[in-house]
Amino acid sequence: MNNTKIDVNIDIKHLTRVEGHGNIIVNVSNGKIEKCQWQVPESPRFFEAMVRGRHYSEVARITSRICGICSIGHTLASVKATEAALGIIVSEQTSKLRQLLKHAENFDSNVLHVYILAAPDLLGAKSVFPLIQTHTDIIRRALNLKRLAHEWGSAIAGRTTHPTTVVPGGFSKLPDIQALKELKQKLTAAIPDLAATVETILSITDQIPDFNRPTEYISLSNDNNYAIYDGHIQSILSDGYKQRYPVADYLSITNEYVSQWSTAKYCKNKLDSYMVGALARLNNNYAQLKPQAKLAAEKFNLSSLCTNPYMNTIAQVVELVNDVYTSLELLDDIISHGIHHEILVEPEKYGQGIASVEVPRGILFHDYQYTEDGLCSGGNFVIPTNQNHANIQYDFEKLLPELLEQNKTEAEIELALEMLVRAYDPCISCSAHYLKVKFV
Amino acid sequence: MANNKAKVAFFDFASCEGCQIELTNYGDKDFLELLQHIEIVEFREAMSEKTSDPIDIACIEGSYTRQADCQRLLDIRCRAKVVISYGQCAGTAGINALKNHQADYQSFVYDRDAGMPHLDSDNAKPISSIIKVDYQVPGCPVNRYEFLDIISHLLHGKEPVIPNYPVCVECKRNETICRFLAGDHCMGMVTRAGCGAPCPADGIPCEGCRGFVDNPNQYALSKVLHEKGGLSLHRAESKSLLFNANERDNANKESEID
Numbered sequence: 001m002n003n004t005k006i007d008v009n010i011d012i013k014h015l016t017r018v019e020g021h022g023n024i025i026v027n028v029s030n031g032k033i034e035k036c037q038w039q040v041p042e043s044p045r046f047f048e049a050m051v052r053g054r055h056y057s058e059v060a061r062i063t064s065r066i067c068g069i070c071s072i073g074h075t076l077a078s079v080k081a082t083e084a085a086l087g088i089i090v091s092e093q094t095s096k097l098r099q100l101l102k103h104a105e106n107f108d109s110n111v112l113h114v115y116i117l118a119a120p121d122l123l124g125a126k127s128v129f130p131l132i133q134t135h136t137d138i139i140r141r142a143l144n145l146k147r148l149a150h151e152w153g154s155a156i157a158g159r160t161t162h163p164t165t166v167v168p169g170g171f172s173k174l175p176d177i178q179a180l181k182e183l184k185q186k187l188t189a190a191i192p193d194l195a196a197t198v199e200t201i202l203s204i205t206d207q208i209p210d211f212n213r214p215t216e217y218i219s220l221s222n223d224n225n226y227a228i229y230d231g232h233i234q235s236i237l238s239d240g241y242k243q244r245y246p247v248a249d250y251l252s253i254t255n256e257y258v259s260q261w262s263t264a265k266y267c268k269n270k271l272d273s274y275m276v277g278a279l280a281r282l283n284n285n286y287a288q289l290k291p292q293a294k295l296a297a298e299k300f301n302l303s304s305l306c307t308n309p310y311m312n313t314i315a316q317v318v319e320l321v322n323d324v325y326t327s328l329e330l331l332d333d334i335i336s337h338g339i340h341h342e343i344l345v346e347p348e349k350y351g352q353g354i355a356s357v358e359v360p361r362g363i364l365f366h367d368y369q370y371t372e373d374g375l376c377s378g379g380n381f382v383i384p385t386n387q388n389h390a391n392i393q394y395d396f397e398k399l400l401p402e403l404l405e406q407n408k409t410e411a412e413i414e415l416a417l418e419m420l421v422r423a424y425d426p427c428i429s430c431s432a433h434y435l436k437v438k439f440v
Numbered sequence: 441m442a443n444n445k446a447k448v449a450f451f452d453f454a455s456c457e458g459c460q461i462e463l464t465n466y467g468d469k470d471f472l473e474l475l476q477h478i479e480i481v482e483f484r485e486a487m488s489e490k491t492s493d494p495i496d497i498a499c500i501e502g503s504y505t506r507q508a509d510c511q512r513l514l515d516i517r518c519r520a521k522v523v524i525s526y527g528q529c530a531g532t533a534g535i536n537a538l539k540n541h542q543a544d545y546q547s548f549v550y551d552r553d554a555g556m557p558h559l560d561s562d563n564a565k566p567i568s569s570i571i572k573v574d575y576q577v578p579g580c581p582v583n584r585y586e587f588l589d590i591i592s593h594l595l596h597g598k599e600p601v602i603p604n605y606p607v608c609v610e611c612k613r614n615e616t617i618c619r620f621l622a623g624d625h626c627m628g629m630v631t632r633a634g635c636g637a638p639c640p641a642d643g644i645p646c647e648g649c650r651g652f653v654d655n656p657n658q659y660a661l662s663k664v665l666h667e668k669g670g671l672s673l674h675r676a677e678s679k680s681l682l683f684n685a686n687e688r689d690n691a692n693k694e695s696e697i698d
Contacts, residue, residue, distance in 0.1 A: 016488040019457055045454055045505075050538040053678060061647060062682075065535045065580065068458020112464060116486055127487030129480060132472070140468040147467035160465070161458040161581040164642035172643030 005031045008410045014041075015421060017117045017127065019069055020385075020428020024417050026400065036400050038392045038421065042428045051368070051379040056082050056168055056347070059368065059376050064162045066381065067427055069112065071162050072105035072153060073359030074366070076229070081366040082168045085353025086374075088345045093337070094170045095229075100330045101156040101166070102229045102357060107323040108149030108160060109360035110278070110316040113425045114201065115142035118313045121419050122204040138200055141193050148190055152327075155179050169344035177339050184331045187324050194321055198296050201317050205300060208314070209416055212307040213398045214238030215391055216271045217280035218253065220358050226281070226288040226322055228358040235269060236284050238307055247356045250365045254382045266390035267382075273390035276362025277424060278315035279306060293322035309395055310423045316360075350374065361385055361427045385426045392424055446496040446595055449482035450526070451516055453502030453509055454536055454564065459527035459577075460485050460501055462584040474588065477595055495519050497594065499526040499577075503533040503564040510570055517571040522594065525566065525573045526587070528580040528683060532651045535580060536564035537685035566686065575600055580649035580683060583635050603633040604654050607646045610637035619645050625669025627679070630656035649683045658688065 008028035015022045021042045027035040047066050051059050060078035064071040076098055083090060090098075115138070116128050125131050132139050150160050155175050158164030165173045214237075221244065222231030233245040233253055245253055256265045268274065282289070282297070286304035289297065297303060297318045302311060350370040357364055362384030369377045399420060403413045450460055460483075466474070481491040498520035504513065517523060528534030540563040567573060575594070577587050590600040603609075607628035611618065619626035619640050628637065628646035632653050639646050652658075658680070665676035681688055 014484055016484050017486060019485060021452075045536055046539045046542075049542055049544070050535070052542070055675060058647075058679075058682065061644075062535060062538070065456050065458075068456040068461045068581065071456070071458060112461075116464065120488075126489045127483075129475075129487060129489070132475065140472070143464070143466070143468035143471055146464050150465040158638060158642040159581075161462055164639050164644055167644065173641075 006404065006410075008404075008413055010410065010414050010417070012414070012418070015418060017120070018422055018426050018428065019067075020426065022421060022426060022428055024414075024421065026413070026417065028400075028404065031404065033400060033404075036396050038389065038396055040389065040428055048379050048381065051376045054376045056086060056370060056374050056376065059379070060166065060168070061162070063366065063379070063381070066383075067359075068161055069109050069427055070105070070359040070361065070364070072101060072108075072157060072160060072166075073357050073364055075157075075163050075166050076102060077355055077357045077359075077364050077366040078368075079166055079168045080230075080355035080357065081353045081368050082370070083345075083353065084355055085351050085368050085370045086168065087348030087351075088169050090170055090345055091342055093334070093340060093342060096330055096334050097156055097171065097175070098166070099229045100327055100334070101153060101163075103323040103327045103330070104149055104153035104156065105160070106228055106358075106360050107320055108146065108153060109425075110320050110323075111142065111145045111149055113360070114197070114313055114316050114320070115139075115145075117425070118419075118422055119201070119204070121415070121422065122201075122207040141196060141200075145190065145193055145197070148186055151186065152183060155183050167344065169346065170342055172344075174339050174341065177335060180331055180335055180339070184328065184335070187328055187331070190324065194324055197320060198299060198317060201314065202299055205314070208308075208310045209419065210308070211310060211395075211399055211402065211420075213309070213395055214307045215394070216269055216274035217283040217305075218269065218274050218276050218387070219281040219284045219363055220356060221284050226285045226290075226326065228281070230357070233356070233363065234284050235274070236305065237270065238305055240305060242284070247365070248354050250354065250356065250367070250382060254365070254387060256382065256386065265386050266393075267387040268390060273394050274387065275309065275391045275424075276384045276387045277312050278319050278360070279309065279312040280362060281358060282306070282315040282318060289318065290322050290325040292325050293318050296321045309391070309420060312423045312425065316425070347374065359384055359427075361425050362387060383427075385424075385428055388424050388426065392421060392426075395420055445477060445479040447481045447491070447493065448478045448497045448499065448591075449480070449491070449495045449516075449520070450485070451482075451498060451500045451512075452485065453500065453513075453530070453567070454505045455502030455527065455529040457485055457501060459529075459579075459582045462581050462587075465584060470588075474591075478591065494521065497522045497524060497591070499524045500530050500567055501526045502567075503529045503536040504567050504570050505536065505564050506562055513567060513570045522574045523567075523571060524575045524577060524590070525568065526577050527582050528578060528649055528651060529564075530567045530573075531576045531578055532566050532684065533564040533686050534649065534651075534683050538681065540564060540685050541681065564686075576602065578602065578632055578650040579635055586634050605633050606653055607631045607633050607635065607637050607640075607650075609633055610635070611640050614641055616641045620668050623670075625665050625671055625679070627661075627665075627682075629664070630658070630661050647682050648680075652684060652687050 010026035012024040023039040064075040153160035220227040220231035221234035365382040367380040593600040626645040627648035662676040
């Protein structure tokens with residue numbers, strides 16, 4: 001049967017199983033595509049304005065509230081940018097503990113996305129709730145890994161949703177060595193569950209659509225490790241060409257602009273759009289994955305460079321393995337040095353500071369200006385999901401004709417588009433966009 | 441399959457959705473136990489299923505910030521026997537209300553595009569400004585065990601008990617050294633307890649994220665932050681607004697009436 005004359009009308013308001021609010025609108029009339037849009041109707045929240053007049057000790061506590069899933073990442077990007085503005089250089093102990101914390105967040109969010117948000121599509125369910133009956137062991141494992149991530153982050157940051165102890169200059173309270181030893185035991189004990197996660201997802205990968213659209217992939221990168229806490233901005237194109245840029249140049253990489261087709265801001269660097277997130281990290285930094293993570297990647301035939309955006313979820317699975325093995329090494333290092341009481345490093349100056357971390361959904365930038373009294377005079381944030389919106393839109397525009405060509409039904413097209421958006425793991429609440437930096 | 445479990449749904453407005461994320465941090469035992477007693481029938485962030493049946497308990501996260509959301513709130517109220525404001529954004533507008541005191545927040549963030557209709561945003565308000573709210577789970581984020589306690593009370597036909605004493609009581613109970621004695625400042629003396637006072641125990645001030653107790657001494661608040669906490673008068677006042685811009689306004693209005 002040939003359905004090239006098909007009519008398709010998809011009007012999804014507030015797509016489910018994503019963080020925040022997004023719409024999918026498709027109109028195909030008699031086989032002709034009239035409309036194909038990824039829209040973002042999220043209510044704006046104006047954090048850039050809210051940080052004005054705030055003391056440097058308060059700013060991260062405000063900006064962590066940009067996102068409940070990435071609140072550790074927003075806190076870390078915020079304190080790092082504030083420290084850069086204030087001339088604060090933190091100790092090696094602080095830096096290692098923050099890296100450990102950053103891995104906790106990455107693990108936490110990737111578990112949430114892989115199991116709770118994405119896996120139901122691959123298992124043919126509408127959510128995890130029916131799976132409690134049909135796949136009890138998998139759901140128990142998911143809840144326990146999520147709980148582990150929460151305990152892991154809380155051991156260092158006090159709590160995972162809006163951390164308490166992470167402050168400019170160091171930690172307001174340090175974990176004791178016993179807590180870190182217990183954390184190491186818990187991570188070690190979770191290794192069988194990690195292996196089981198890989199096997200579970202491997203058993204349903206045939207449900208992942210075969211769709212490729214080469215684009216530009218941007219993430220942090222450094223020479224020492226699989227970058228999630230610090231590094232340069234790095235771009236890789238599908239021919240493998242890599243280029244690095246200083247984090248301070250983020251505005252000339254992100255280039256946010258208003259599109260006539262969508263209410264969301266778009267970003268572009270070398271091409272019409274670029275992708276950030278786990279797949280972009282893996283494409284840029286595959287060589288620096290831990291050996292156990294590379295083994296997991298090989299099972300999925302995933303290596304650099306992968307141009308299938310649906311594989312972002314698989315890249316997250318690989319990162320779960322990488323997060324645990326990297327953190328076990330970090331813990332050995334920290335425990336062997338012992339935890340030393342350190343007073344917070346005091347400001348040396350007041351000016352502008354820019355910093356970046358990888359949050360689970362991709363590269364995040366915070367940028368602040370401080371005046372002599374330690375008060376913030378302006379802030380700017382560029383959020384990963386905003387950097388992905390244009391790439392999602394261009395994926396839609398390539399995918400929809402392919403699906404029509406394959407004679408897919410309206411329901412199948414709808415699911416394929418929903419799954420594509422979910423694969424990016426969008427975090428739309430984060431969409432605290434900017435147009436122009438304007439410090440007062 | 442018919443069952444007698446209470447039907448519970450979650451909805452979100454302007455927020456970070458972190459309070460909903462807290463539900464995923466219970467671990468398997470507690471969460472599956474909770475599901476022995478309630479049936480989650482709608483929860484956009486975690487499930488695609490929707491229900492047309494009446495909802496026993498609707499938990500709403502997020503603030504009301506624009507007229508476009510009014511009808512959605514009214515619809516939820518019509519569908520639900522009990523409405524809970526879930527987290528501080530819904531309860532008092534919390535951190536979102538920080539912009540309410542800034543006349544230029546739209547043009548500062550969006551510059552010449554500030555007038556575009558989809559960027560419409562009025563003052564952030566509690567959802568109770570639009571619909572009747574039966575119970576509140578305070579906090580930014582919520583204390584997920586307090587939420588369990590409230591649900592448990594409702595399932596047993598009891599009135600949930602939310603503390604009306606300040607966070608200071610919990611610090612004393614925990615034997616946490618007072619932030620003022622540590623040379624810092626704190627909002628705990630006017631902030632509603634129930635969180636277990638984790639922030640002072642972690643070496644940072646209580647920021648007042650759960651809102652004020654009933655009848656807080658707001659006059660003394662800035663004065664204490666200034667005189668005992670060492671903050672400038674400007675910072676003392678701005679500190680008191682951090683999570684409580686709307687509550688501070690209400691209290692000022694009440695004192696004018698007095």
